[in-house]
Amino acid sequence: xxxxxxxxxxxxxxxxxxxxxxxxxxxxxxxxxxxxxxxxxxxxxxxxxxxxxxxxxxxxxxxxxxxxxxxxxx
Amino acid sequence: xxxxxxxxxxxxxxxxxxxxxxxxxxxxxxxxxxxxxxxxxxxxxxxxxxxxxxxxxxxxxxxxxxxxxxxxxxxxxxxxxxxxxxxxxxxxxxxxxxxxxxxxxxxxxxxxxxxxxxxxxxxxxxxxxxxxxxxxxxxxxxxxxxxxxxxxxxxxxxxxxxxxxxxxxxxxxxxxxxxxxxxxxxxxxxxxxxxxxxxxxxxxxxxxxxxxxxxxxxxxxxxxxxxxxxxxxxxxxxxxxxxxxxxxxxxxxxxxxxxxxxxxxxxxxxxxxxxxxxxxxxxxxxxxxxxxxxxxxxxxxxxxxxxxxxxxxxxxxxxxxxxxxxxxxxxxxxxxxxxxxxxxxxxxxxxxxxxxxxxxxxxxxxxxxxxxxxxxxxxxxxxxxxxxxxxxxxxxxxxxxxxxxxxxxxxxxxxxxxxxxxxxxxxxxxxxxxxxxxxxxxxxxxxxxxxxxxxxxxxxxxxxxxxxxxxxxxxxxxxxxxxxxxxxxxxxxxxxxxxxxxxxxxxxxxxxxxxxxxxxxxxxxxxxxxxxxxxxxxxxxxxxxxxxxxxxxxxxxxxxxxxxxxxxxxxxxxxxxx
Numbered sequence: 001x002x003x004x005x006x007x008x009x010x011x012x013x014x015x016x017x018x019x020x021x022x023x024x025x026x027x028x029x030x031x032x033x034x035x036x037x038x039x040x041x042x043x044x045x046x047x048x049x050x051x052x053x054x055x056x057x058x059x060x061x062x063x064x065x066x067x068x069x070x071x072x073x074x
Numbered sequence: 075x076x077x078x079x080x081x082x083x084x085x086x087x088x089x090x091x092x093x094x095x096x097x098x099x100x101x102x103x104x105x106x107x108x109x110x111x112x113x114x115x116x117x118x119x120x121x122x123x124x125x126x127x128x129x130x131x132x133x134x135x136x137x138x139x140x141x142x143x144x145x146x147x148x149x150x151x152x153x154x155x156x157x158x159x160x161x162x163x164x165x166x167x168x169x170x171x172x173x174x175x176x177x178x179x180x181x182x183x184x185x186x187x188x189x190x191x192x193x194x195x196x197x198x199x200x201x202x203x204x205x206x207x208x209x210x211x212x213x214x215x216x217x218x219x220x221x222x223x224x225x226x227x228x229x230x231x232x233x234x235x236x237x238x239x240x241x242x243x244x245x246x247x248x249x250x251x252x253x254x255x256x257x258x259x260x261x262x263x264x265x266x267x268x269x270x271x272x273x274x275x276x277x278x279x280x281x282x283x284x285x286x287x288x289x290x291x292x293x294x295x296x297x298x299x300x301x302x303x304x305x306x307x308x309x310x311x312x313x314x315x316x317x318x319x320x321x322x323x324x325x326x327x328x329x330x331x332x333x334x335x336x337x338x339x340x341x342x343x344x345x346x347x348x349x350x351x352x353x354x355x356x357x358x359x360x361x362x363x364x365x366x367x368x369x370x371x372x373x374x375x376x377x378x379x380x381x382x383x384x385x386x387x388x389x390x391x392x393x394x395x396x397x398x399x400x401x402x403x404x405x406x407x408x409x410x411x412x413x414x415x416x417x418x419x420x421x422x423x424x425x426x427x428x429x430x431x432x433x434x435x436x437x438x439x440x441x442x443x444x445x446x447x448x449x450x451x452x453x454x455x456x457x458x459x460x461x462x463x464x465x466x467x468x469x470x471x472x473x474x475x476x477x478x479x480x481x482x483x484x485x486x487x488x489x490x491x492x493x494x495x496x497x498x499x500x501x502x503x504x505x506x507x508x509x510x511x512x513x514x515x516x517x518x519x520x521x522x523x524x525x526x527x528x529x530x531x532x533x534x535x536x537x538x539x540x541x542x543x544x545x546x547x548x549x550x551x552x553x554x555x556x557x558x559x560x561x562x563x564x565x566x567x568x569x570x571x572x573x574x575x576x577x578x579x580x581x582x583x584x585x586x587x588x589x590x591x592x593x594x595x596x597x598x599x600x601x602x603x604x605x606x607x608x609x610x611x612x613x614x615x616x617x618x619x620x621x622x623x624x625x626x627x628x629x630x631x632x633x634x635x636x637x638x639x640x641x642x643x644x645x646x647x648x649x650x651x652x
Contacts, residue, residue, distance in 0.1 A: 007325050009319055009353060044310065050332040050343075050634050052527075052535070066330045072082055072311035072528055072567040073321030073352075073378075073396050074521050 001025055003032075004064040011038060023059060030055040032065060043051055044070030075103065075133065075178040075287065079201055081194065083272045083562055084125050084184025089192065089203040096178055101587070103135035105161045106558035106603050107179050108150025112159055113606040118613035122154035122264070123271040125185035131232075131277075132180075136558015138173025138287045141295070141582055142303050144560040145169050145371030147249060152614070153263035155472055156489040156514035157244040159610040161557065162265045165370035166249030166258030167230035169560055171279040172196070173221045173287060182272045190269030191239070191273055193464070195225070195282040211236045211276045213423040213460070214256035217276065227254055232277040234424025238266030240462050242470035244430040245270060248422065251370050251379075257392040258370050261427035262516060264472075290588030298581035302377050302565075305575025309568035311530060316378040316564060317367045318640065321396040322352035324495070324523075325404075331527050331536065332562070332634040333500035335493075336404040337446050338436040339486050342500045342632045346409035350399050355411055356380070363387045376564055381638070382415045391419040394428070400495035401432020406439055407446030413453070418500050420456045426470060431456070433492035434473045441480035484626050489514035489616070498623060498639050500634045501526050501536045505639050506546035510621045510649040512607035518563055520549035524570065539640050547649050551600035554607075558599060559583065601652065608650055618647050 004020045015036060023032070029046055045068035046053050055056070059065065078099065078641035082090045098114075099107060108130040120126035129151045136144040147169035153160035170617055172180065186192070191210050195202045209217060221231055230250055237245040245266030248256035260266075308310040315323055328334040329347040330611040343382035347353065356366035364381035370392075379394030394402075394414055402408060402417040421428045435452050438444060444451030458466030468479050473492040477485030486493040491514025498505025503522030511519035522545055526536035535539045556563055561579070569576040576593070584591035627639040 006330070008330075009315060009323055012353065012627055024322070042310070045327060050330060051537070052331075052529070052533075061216075067313065068327060068330075070310035070528070070530065071315040071323050071327060072524065072530055072564065073316065073324040074517055074523060074563075 001061045003059050006066045016059045027059050029057050076177045080181045082184045083186045083204040091201045104148040104558040107132035108148045108161050109607050112150045113610040122152045127152050129182040129268045133169035133173035137169040137560035141299050143562045146560050149260040149265045150411045151268045155264040156491050159607045160263035162260035162262045164249045164258045164260040168249040171230040171281045174281040174284040186273050191275045193276040195278045198283040215423050218256045234266045234269050237425045238270035241267040241270050244426040244472045246425050289586040291585040294585035298578050302578035306568050311567040312376050316376050319352035319356050320378050320393050322399050324396040325351045331498045338440045344404035349409040350403045390415045394418040397495045398428040405436040413449040425461050430472045430492045434476045437473045437477050437618040441482045491515045503542040506542050519548045554603035555596045555600035
């Protein structure tokens with residue numbers, strides 16, 4: 001199952017900005033975070049295809065997953 | 075802060091200064107001071123540029139103390155842009171200095187006859203109003219440079235550029251930062267035009283010989299401030315994200331969420347957003363010898379700003395904010411940060427609101443005055459504003475006027491003030507705030523982005539209507555209170571998530587005044603401010619029918635969510651029903 005993963009802000013340090021990765025069916029957002037060694041308590045904003053999701057969301061073929069730390073601005 | 079100075083610019087024989095006690099305004103500061111005074115003293119049908127309007131300048135309740143983050147200044151009046159009450163606030167040094175000089179408010183009243191231009195010097199010895207026609211039509215950077223030759227570097231300056239003198243409706247009031255750059259603006263609502271109408275070009279604030287304002291309970295205040303700072307440093311937003319990337323870290327977030335309005339609100343995403351992102355901007359600033367971390371006033375621990383240099387390492391401007399990068403960037407189809415930085419500099423120099431100007435240029439592009447994505451044309455349009463040509467005056471009077479003059483239907487304004495960088499179709503909660511705030515479209519008035527998109531302080535689905543009214547109501551109440559304290563609004567990220575940091579804020583407010591403050595007191599203050607503002611607007615002729623978004627937000631779905639603004643009118647009418 002091909003999934004595009006986008007990382008932002010400090011999550012890019014030592015990792016990547018965007019990659020398309022093969023994951024086994026049933027992979028969740030939490031699984032991806034674990035593989036990338038992103039501490040769960042640092043995950044702020046998680047989106048699949050521009051919609052917010054939670055850690056237990058199961059990924060589908062062709063999804064784009066965006067992961068941000070907790071951020072603010074305005 | 076035990077006195078109020080009133081300067082009657084229109085007094086017979088020349089401007090007259092009267093310093094009095096606080097009277098009915100005792101204990102107020104910031105937005106509470108400006109809004110309660112404007113509501114009580116300005117005729118709601120006054121012409122905003124006439125003698126009946128007042129420009130109220132007030133440091134926050136904790137400004138001028140040793141408390142961290144207390145450097146916000148409020149400026150209030152009846153807005154020439156919106157016709158509503160206005161509170162426009164800024165960082166920079168002015169609030170701290172004015173507070174230490176002991177003024178809870180400085181009020182510019184009346185309007186002089188004739189063409190003379192004035193500067194006002196406020197120091198420990200009192201207030202002087204001096205004619206200085208050598209400053210006429212100077213823009214902010216050269217103006218401050220000239221004033222520094224006379225008044226030096228140990229003062230704070232509040233100035234208007236040529237836009238304020240020309241009474242353009244997007245005109246701002248600039249406050250200098252710790253390095254005396256005129257980069258921190260009371261931007262929104264045309265407050266610079268009101269200062270210009272009163273023929274005041276500059277206010278020089280000199281606190282030499284003055285001390286920090288002493289708390290009633292110094293020990294408790296010090297302790298509360300320490301806990302408050304710890305809380306800000308500990309929270310990922312105020313302790314890491316904002317210092318490292320600034321507010322523009324939101325470009326990628328909003329674009330990813332489909333709430334980034336591109337090409338004058340025709341798409342919720344911008345293909346070239348990565349070129350404009352906070353990550354790109356911070357790396358570029360560091361690479362060019364600028365800085366991605368800078369505080370707008372002494373005592374700031376968040377340090378969300380930065381210094382933007384050109385490719386040769388020369389200073390261009392302070393780090394443009396997210397809303398500026400959006401308005402001059404994706405909103406206009408522009409993806410070059412150097413262009414955005416130049417436009418940010420021009421805004422600061424001429425003295426205009428970056429949101430209003432960027433949105434206006436996008437509306438002008440929609441009218442066919444330039445192509446979307448034409449960097450040079452955007453700069454040319456700004457030069458028209460700088461020169462004060464007839465076209466420049468139209469553009470400098472904002473998006474609503476420009477849309478009318480050029481026959482544009484898609485004009486993103488509420489109460490004639492331009493919408494900021496978040497599409498209300500993809501973020502329903504911020505649409506509630508845009509529609510209903512007393513200020514005209516304003517994201518800071520009730521920043522539903524935090525809960526809708528950033529998931530700070532709770533979690534409300536941005537694409538649904540459920541929970542948005544209550545959210546916007548609570549945020550608008552809290553914001554009106556925070557805007558009165560002198561605290562930077564960004565503390566909200568930490569106090570919404572961390573009860574102990576909120577308690578520290580309450581303890582700072584309480585120990586400073588020798589009382590006990592509770593959350594209920596803060597809510598009561600916020601409601602009092604909003605009620606006064608709503609009451610003024612009602613008397614000025616505003617009804618519930620003005621608390622709506624432009625029709626295109628209800629009629630034109632926007633990609634990628636292909637959704638419209640779905641809040642019902644009856645729901646919007648419930649926001650202030652507490």
